[in-house]
Amino acid sequence: MGRFQLISVLVAVSSTALAQEGSGLRGRLTDAKTGEPLLVCPVSVIAGGNITVDTDLEGNYELALPPGKYDVRFWCDQYEGVDVKNVQVAQGFMTRDIALKPVEGAFVEEVVVIGTVDTKSESGLLLQRKMANTVQDSIGSEQISRSPDSNAGDAVKRVTSATVVGRNVFLRGLGGRYAATVVNGVSLPSTDPDGHQAPLDLFPNALLSTLTVQKTYSAEMGGAFAGGVLGIETNSYPATFQTQVKLSLGANSESTFHSRRSYAGGSLDALGFDDGSRGLPESVPEDRPLTTRDPQAEQVSESFSNVWSSRKSAGLPNGSLNVSVGNTHQWSGGRAFGYLASATFSRSAAATNADVQTFRIDDQDLIPKDIYSSEFGATNTNLGVLLNAGYQLDALNDVSMLALFSRSTEDSAQVLQGFSDTDGADFDATRLKFSERMLSFNQLRGTHRFGADSSVVLRWQGNVSVTQAEEPDTRDLMYLEDEGVRRFRQAANSGERFFSHLQDTSGGASATVSLPVGPAEFKVGGSAQLSKRSFDARRFAFMFVGEDPALLALPAEELFGAENIGPSVLAEERTFVTDRYDGNQALYAGFVNAELPLMERLRATAGVRLEVFSQRLESGSPFAQGQVPEATRRTTVNPLPALNLVYAVTDKANLRAGYSFTVARPQFREIAPFLYYDAIRRRSVSGNPDLVSSRIHNADLRWEWFPTENEVFSVGGFYKRFLDPIEQVVVSSIQGDVGYRNADRADALGLELEGRASLGRVSEALRSLRVGANLSLISSRVKLGSQQQISTSESRPLQGQSPYVANVNVGYLQESWGTEVTLLYNVFGRRISEVGFNRLPDTYERSFHRVDLTLTQRLSEDLRLKLTGTNLLNQSAVFQQLGTDVFRYRPGLTATAQVEWTLR
Structure with a gap:
């Protein structure tokens, strides 16, 4: 066992012992944009004590501290650090989850974006919802996989206030012109000569990453908004090589062999x-x-x-x-x-x-x-x-x-x-x-x-x-x-x-510039x-x-x-x-x-x-x-x-x-x-x-x-x-x-x-x-x-x-x-x-x-x-x-x- 590993084990053991005494700070460190856990990142007491622990493979940390007042620093390479001051620790553990913003332009952040972002997961979508500026509800492929739904029309009805009438979605009881559908941010036309929406059964679940219902309007969105906007995000590339084959066979009591x-x-x-x-x-x-x-x-x-x-x-x-x-x-x-x-x-x-x-x-x-x-x-x-x-x-x-x-x-x-x-x-x-x-x-x-x-x-x-x-x-x-x-x-x-x-x-195009x-x-x-x-x-x-x-x-x-x-x-x-x-x-x-x-x-x-x-x-x-x-x-x-x-x-x-x-x-x-x-x-x-x-x-x-x-x-x-x-x-x-x-x-x-x-x-x-x-x-x-x-x-x-x-x-x-x-x-x-x-x-x-x-x-x-x-x-x-x-x-x-x- 190397010196560094030995020190890590001793720190972990001492932290566990203090934890058994029953006071301190614990929580989870995540990426504010993606919801991904941040692993092996330091969490340090910078005032009131002198202790540092690293997050584990799930982004979790635990600081065992006696009752008192502390300043704590949360930091990770290529992320903006956060100092939380005057943390009052009483008897027992208090929970503090922190989401760090990636440093714009940082190399590590870019690799995460292209390789391992997973907003398909329930936890990632909930974090995205928590950090959003608007009211929204989402369902990802992880949740869709737990249902028998075969296309976007079947899946979206699991979202709060969403129903499907025929091939079209109704949001908050409003359909037709009052419920827009966009794919990767772009509005699509209807295949019905007299219709308003792109039929949802055109999107098999195998091609879906997330379905997000935007329920409040912001100026970045198209202005045709009433019941809400259903945003369909298509699947993105995996972080590592992956080949997948799905084969299904089914029967219906009214049609199969009848x-x-x-x-x-x-x-x-x-x-x-x-x-x-x-x-x-x-x-x-x-x-x-x-x-x-x-x-x-x-x-x-x-x-x-x-x-x-x-x-x-x-x-x-x-x-x-x-x-x-x-x-x-x-x-x-x-x-x-x-x-x-x-x-x-x-x-x-x-x-x-x-x-x-x-x-x-x-x-x-x-x-x-x-x-x-x-x-x-x-x-x-x-x-x-x-x-x-x-x-x-x-x-x-x-x-x-x-x-x-x-x-x-x-x-x-x-x-x-x-x-x-x-x-x-x-x-x-x-x-x-x-x-x-x-x-x-x-x-x-x-x-x-x-x-x-x-x-x-x-x-x-x-x-x-x-x-x-x-x-x-x-x-x-x-x-x-x-x-x-x-x-x-x-x-x-x-x-x-x-x-x-x-x-x-x-056909069309759009451009947006963000600046602080x-x-x-x-x-x-x-x-x-x-x-x-x-x-x-x-x-x-x-x-x-x-x-x-x-x-x-x-x-x-x-x-x-x-x-x-x-x-x-x-x-x-x-x-x-x-x-x-x-x-x-x-x-x-x-x-x-x-x-x-x-x-x-x-x-x-x-x-x-x-x-x-x-x-x-x-x-x-x-x-x-x-x-x-x-x-x-x-x-x-x-x-x-x-x-x-x-x-x-x-x-x-x-x-x-x-x-x-x-x-x-x-x-x-x-x-x-x-x-x-x-x-x-x-x-x-x-x-x-x-x-x-x-x-x-x-x-x-x-x-x-x-x-x-x-x-x-x-x-x-x-x-x-x-x-x-x-x-x-x-x-x-x-x-x-x-x-x-x-x-x-x-x-x-x-x-x-x-x-x-x-x-x-x-x-x-x-x-x-x-x-x-x-x-x-x-x-x-x-x-x-x-x-x-x-x-x-x-x-x-x-x-x-x-x-x-x-x-x-x-x-x-x-x-x-x-x-x-x-x-x-x-x-x-x-x-x-x-x-x-x-x-x-x-x-x-x-x-x-x-x-x-x-x-x-x-x-x-x-x-x-x-x-x-x-x-x-x-x-x-x-x-x-x-x-x-x-x-x-x-x-x-x-x-x-x-x-x-x-x-x-």
Whole structure:
């Protein structure tokens, strides 16, 4: 044993002996930016004594001291030291955790950033939350791995006040335009022609590092803020070489090996690719609309695929495969290079059998109108690829590059059977659909430090993204039963083919300079983000032009067969004028933000952002009849102030308050002065060029306590006042057509509670158990005022807003066995899914109780088994009007087994 080791042992022994006497100071030393423990760093008494100890491999230290008053210095190489004066030690040990700020530009700090930063961990995220200037909640890949969640949409609902409706996230009961999604700080467009958000199921969990919900606004963020901003951070490179392979196989109680609806598609459908058989036939004229009088009408009609009917087939098991490899190489001179390449592919089957009713109202009673059953079968695929690489030029400069590609498809068949009040007959309808959504996101980022002490920091980024949505050859068919004979119904949405393509290309850049001015830190920055969107659709209807009505009783494949094309059936163009549009959007912004220490424990972050936003929309399809609408142009200028206060009640507790004034802007189609057809919901939608942006007052208050690095307790509340909120209102009582109006005002008030703790606090025997829970209580009210139109309610809750959302998780960890078990529970309160009109009541989605279970077992150092079960209660999703079911289906119970192999 060397002299140095001997001295260390003697110091440790003497410290232990004094510790047994029962007084002193203990705690943990961490990096203030990353939350990583600082090991082998000195903690010294500089007044009142003369003792020094080093932190251990977990960053923990313990100073055994007799009662008295001391000055203590916390220091580590390449970090700013901290002197804590007048520490009063009484009988017993007091705890003092310290987070040291890295010295800007220091070599060691840079190596940590490129190699070993781990904000995926629960402890790292909690430290980040504690040090943040704004109210935020996060979930990292460590927590996600304990759940059965497969993508960002599944995972985010575990965050306080977050729910998912369809593919979109609702934050604090607010969705659509009021809940933004950003990836690595950049806002992404939606793949829905009429949507506001990038669908979360485009992001498989294998590509995710953290999901952070920013709940208070700061001037560094984009000004389109209301319910909050969901920030998606992608995986970064590991500190050392690592290769990982994950393979999973699963089954669903409703779809796997059960009969479900499908149809004869293309040869590559199993992989989620269309082989071209669904493409618009080359014979379709590209310079004019197709009519039955066109000399090519017969040839074109025969060129469409003659598949109209569904069939039944057994659903295959669900499966996924993920492969990733990464490493960090370090060289002399402060240079380092890190990379991560990851690819994931998943395939799953779904089957939904539902009972559906629609109603009309007589006085106050609901009278059944249409009663039918729905059989729906789908195969979903998801392909994700990520490449993340970073190069550290030297201790003061580094750049990184990210390339992300995600593609998802849904291949589905649906059959409706029942009674139609409109037609006064029984009917059966079929829809065959293949939809594809794609996102490509590329970003280049850099950080550079200047000045004598490297305290001036420049951060910049540039990005290009392309979003596409394809719907090739969606087929709609309907038959009515007439006097016991099943006949083809020649009407809208029957015998129709629909082809659409959406592309949104966006690019931009931003830069921020941080510089200290005395005790304050200022940030000044600017950004520009430009996007171009194009949407193009064509519709064709197969028209009966023959003289023998008996042909209408033939099955679809015979009716539209080659022998009847020409003399009896021809295709005709049914494209709308508004089925093609081009839009351009530009957002220019500048901001100044300052972090000011007002008192020893009080700091303020204040700033203002100025945004200039412009939109232009042009519409008009050359394949449709009608007058081309005029282009729509608008420009708005918005100053957006923000103030956040953080008071450190203790070293482990914060009191936060925030106020901001933000904006919510209309989308392209919402301001267009014409009618267009919503192909997804099969209704007409009218734009409104008189719409103005909504302005929102946001106020927050939160108390949070972090007793240990993995525990938190918090209580918070928020209030939001919306001026001129944009609401979707019903404008036609026949088809339920909708438009957009500025309501008078809206209010939202909420309470948020959260707790995460180890049960070792109760008993040492329960130390392996952890419990976490969060609860959100939210109340909102929209007052439509003069904009009520024919909507049933003048005042109602926000559409999609749940009055309460709760999550509970119980985890058991036995490290010596390599066993971890997590039980998760999620529930949301009933919420409006469809706004009522013409005296019909609002349609509510009933509460859904979801229980999931995950078991992870380490089989060897490199091999891990994960078993999951979702929706263990096998709950049904139910939608009601006045307590009467209008739509009910069972999503089923899903069980999955995953094997994970890691080579380090």
